[in-house]
Amino acid sequence: MDLTGKFGLIVGVANKRSISWAIAQAAAQAGARLALTYPNARLEENVRELAATLDNAVVLPCDVTSDEQIAALTPSLDQAFGGLDFVVHGAAFAPAAELSNRFVQTSREGFHTALDVSAYSLVALANACVPLLEKRGGGSIVTLSHIGAERVFPNYNVMGVAKAALEASVRYLAADLGPQNIRVNAVSAGPIKTLASAGIPGLSVMMQAQRERAPLRRGMELGEIADAALFLLSHASRAVTGEVMMVDAGYHVVGL
Numbered sequence: 441m442d443l444t445g446k447f448g449l450i451v452g453v454a455n456k457r458s459i460s461w462a463i464a465q466a467a468a469q470a471g472a473r474l475a476l477t478y479p480n481a482r483l484e485e486n487v488r489e490l491a492a493t494l495d496n497a498v499v500l501p502c503d504v505t506s507d508e509q510i511a512a513l514t515p516s517l518d519q520a521f522g523g524l525d526f527v528v529h530g531a532a533f534a535p536a537a538e539l540s541n542r543f544v545q546t547s548r549e550g551f552h553t554a555l556d557v558s559a560y561s562l563v564a565l566a567n568a569c570v571p572l573l574e575k576r577g578g579g580s581i582v583t584l585s586h587i588g589a590e591r592v593f594p595n596y597n598v599m600g601v602a603k604a605a606l607e608a609s610v611r612y613l614a615a616d617l618g619p620q621n622i623r624v625n626a627v628s629a630g631p632i633k634t635l636a637s638a639g640i641p642g643l644s645v646m647m648q649a650q651r652e653r654a655p656l657r658r659g660m661e662l663g664e665i666a667d668a669a670l671f672l673l674s675h676a677s678r679a680v681t682g683e684v685m686m687v688d689a690g691y692h693v694v695g696l
């Protein structure tokens with residue numbers, strides 16, 4: 441899968457275990473030039489250190505809850521690259537309390553935050569990037585989802601609702617942007633230990649169920665998620681849009 445000469449934006453890198461970072465590394469390896477964003481001062485240093493290991497990567501601020509910061513991306517990317525071929529969206533957040541309380545007790549604010557950061561941000565980012573993608577004759581947008589969008593997993597709670605909204609947004613964006621040759625897809629990854637999942641009570645139970653029940657009888661590695669994303673970013677998937685691709689060693693097909 442070749443991305444030589446392509447320009448990409450990667451949103452959602454927190455540290456070296458981030459799925460977004462695995463995708464960034466694979467895309468850079470495939471020849472792409474990248475812009476990475478950081479959401480706040482706390483994560484800026486992490487992102488700068490990781491970006492420095494890539495060839496000629498650009499680092500930009502982007503808190504996805506800020507319309508101003510999303511709007512400011514467009515001129516910065518235009519100046520750096522003069523257009524854009526792909527966008528990787530790997531931003532997600534729900535307040536910790538919402539992932540340990542009962543779902544029925546989800547607060548209005550927690551619901552709003554989870555949906556804003558984890559689902560609306562894809563729509564806003566896509567909208568900001570459309571002019572840049574159009575300058576290059578179209579492009580590919582890939583976001584990250586989880587099977588908790590479709591089925592209930594203990595404690596995933598409002599994140600499952602946010603991922604359901606994200607997956608529906610993938611389909612509506614695909615329909616909207618298809619005529620401009622912009623594709624929109626999601627990779628739904630099985631459980632992986634990242635900053636976002638480490639420390640979650642029950643993660644080890646989910647990872648064990650994955651190894652025992654998935655047809656391939658194993659979990660996934662970051663590089664395997666990244667390779668699936670690379671397919672969706674590349675010319676190889678040019679007829680695929682609006683799709684949620686399960687990259688879970690087959691876990692989702694098993695009933696019992």
Ligand code: 0WE
Nearest residue numbers: 532533534535536586594595596631636637640
């Ligand atoms: O989508 C995710 C991560 C979502 C996430 C995780 C956190 C933990 C720390 C969003 N917001 C926060 N907020 C925090 O304060 N995953 C698919 C990983 C994940 O998260 C879970 C999981 C799995 C798997 C949360 C509960 C149960 C299982």
